[in-house]
Amino acid sequence: MVTVLKAWADPNLAALIKAIEAKDKAEFEKAYDTAIVGCNGCHAGSEGGPLKSMAAFKIVRPTTPLLSNIDYKGP
Ligand code: HEC
Structure with missing residues (x-):
């Protein structure tokens, strides 16, 4: 299970973090x-x-x- 979870987490979390840091909504939605x-x-x-x-x-x-x-709208 840990191996399967890692196989999911490593590429997917990296792609999500990359899109968030780039503030790229289209890439984020894809990821x-x-x-x-x-x-x-x-x-x-x-x-x-x-x-x-x-x-x-x-x-x-x-x-x-x-x-x-x-x-979440803020002031
Ligand atoms: C590596 C396999 C795996 C992946 C990837 C995975 N899950 Fe799960 N998930 C499980 C298993 C197995 C259970 C049942 C655990 C148990 O017996 O309580 C579970 C349970 C859950 C539960 C129910 C928890 C509870 O008992 O209330 C939720 C919610 C959930 N997963 C959401 C997600 C979401 C969202 C993702 C992706 C972001 C995800 N899971 C990815 C294997 C996985």
Whole structure:
């Protein structure tokens, strides 16, 4: 699991961080979508644990900010 997680994390986090540092929204969205494909791929192949499998647990792009009680617009 650690190896599989590392195989997901190393390229995906690097791509996300690079896009954030470059403030490149298009690159960020591309990296984000690629990362999500990896989340779902691993969940689809998972087995064991209390839930037996994470296959039904599909990650998608968020449609709202993380916390609805924070106003991110600033002053
Ligand atoms: C290396 C494989 C792997 C990758 C990559 C992965 N997951 Fe998971 N995820 C799992 C497994 C296995 C579980 C079940 C763990 C357990 O038994 O509680 C899980 C559980 C979860 C849960 C449920 C946690 C809980 O018990 O409440 C969430 C939410 C989740 N993953 C989100 C994500 C997201 C978001 C990503 C991508 C950013 C991601 N996962 C990437 C393997 C993975």
